[in-house]
Amino acid sequence: MISNQILQNTIEGLKAIARVELCVMDVDGKEVASTAAGMENCSAAAVEFVSSAADSQEIQGYQYFKIFDELQLEYILIAGGAGEDVYMVGKMVAFQIQGLLIAYKERFDKDNFIKNLLLDNLLLVDIYSRAKKLHIQTDGKRVVMIIETENGKDSNVLELMRTYYGNNSKDFITAVDENNVIVVKDLSEGDSGKEIDKTARSAEAYLLKEGMKNIRISFGTTVNEIKEVSRSYKEAKMALDVGKIFFGERDIVAYSELGIGRLIYQLPIPLCKMFIKEIFGGKSPDDFDEETLTTINKFFENSLNVSETSRQLFIHRNTLVYRLDKLQKSTGLDLRVFEDAITFKIALMVVKYMKYMETFEY
Structure with missing residues (x-):
């Protein structure tokens, strides 16, 4: 179905070209779009016109036209004024709106198809x-x-x-x-x-x-x-x-x-909790102080390079080694060893995933 705003924009554009007042009503005589005030007074005549056999008719100085969607009567178009020119303009506007109905229906059908396709609702x-x-x-x-x-x-x-x-x-x-x-x-x-x-x-x-x-x-x-x-x-x-x-x-x-x-995103939460408990015991990476977390992240960013990490952190190499030793004692993982570093990195990602899922649930 065409939106009322589309119809309004259409008849306003056509009025600017043809200089004819236009009004679109539904089959119950309710105004849908109009270029002039007062045309709602044509409502009763529009309802009578719906029941008539004619596709177009002049009533009290206005030209009335029926607009069909296939065989279903969808709208009544009213063109302001009598005369051959107004009749011709009205016929053209009715044809334009009928064309819009077909185009929007086709777009709706395509939109429905794409939605069902995305959601796997089609054989x-x-x-x-x-x-x-x-x-x-x-x-x-x-x-x-x-x-x-x-x-x-x-x-x-x-x-x-x-x-x-x-x-x-x-x-x-x-x-x-x-x-x-x-x-x-x-x-x-x-x-x-x-x-x-x-x-x-x-x-x-x-x-x-x-x-x-x-x-x-x-x-x-x-x-x-x-x-x-x-x-x-x-x-x-x-x-x-x-x-x-x-x-x-x-x-x-x-x-x-x-x-x-x-891969982590597809893990069940109970399995994640079991994994974290095995790695950190009763602790969580959130328990690490900011200095330790900054050191860990920078160490990973620099591909486990001690010299480059200490340079970027503006600390002595021995200070970084001390921090890594301290972390090893508390977790049992030595980040200088590739296998331990992978385990630790995955554990941090799993914790991130768990925290996200907790906020999502609530």
Whole structure:
């Protein structure tokens, strides 16, 4: 169904061209859009016109037209004034609105199909038959992007993205919940991973310009068939969540960049708790003081290089060694040993994941 705002914008634009007052009413005589005050007085005549057999009629100096959606009467158009010119303008406006109905219905059908495709609500045979009916290419390269903003459901991100991507019939912009906008991006031009990232950054820049805040964008891997689009969507969804846990400083995250975080995200919480208890006993990394945590993080950043870490921390090498020895005594893990360092790093990531899940639950 066309929104009232679209109808209002349409008849205002046509009035500016034809200089004829226009009003659109529903079949109950309720005004939907109008270019002039007072045309609601035509309501009773519009209801009578609905019951008539005529498709157009002049009533009390106004021209009335029926607008159908296939065989269903959808709207009554009223053109202000009598005469051949007003009649011709009214016929053209009615034709334009009927064309809009068809276009928006087709877009609605495509939108419904894409939503069900993303959510795995279609059988394989239905995917291909409906795609063919809707003239959607089945074997094109695509990637799914998810866009999340601070504004959430109160924003107009969906319409902004539809405006941004314009009338490209190969891209699909939709939403399956109140928080995120989903872009099924066509990659028939052979976009690489870098180009996808560039596309995401361009979309982010556009939204920032439109006043959106705290934008996060994630995307899955490239798929070659329409039946695989749901997989790219699931990957993008995971990338959005994992990105919040382990890559909080990044606003654009690709599924292919998640690394070990992707594995940790799929672990059950009881198993995580058991693992942490085995590594730290009754302690938690949160119990470490800020100095120790800074030392650990910097040591990992510098690939376990003692000299470079001590230089960046502005401390003597022996001081760093002392801190690492102290950490080894409390945890039993020597970060200078690769295997222990991996265990410790994973444990820190698991704790991050557990904390995120706790806040998410509450």
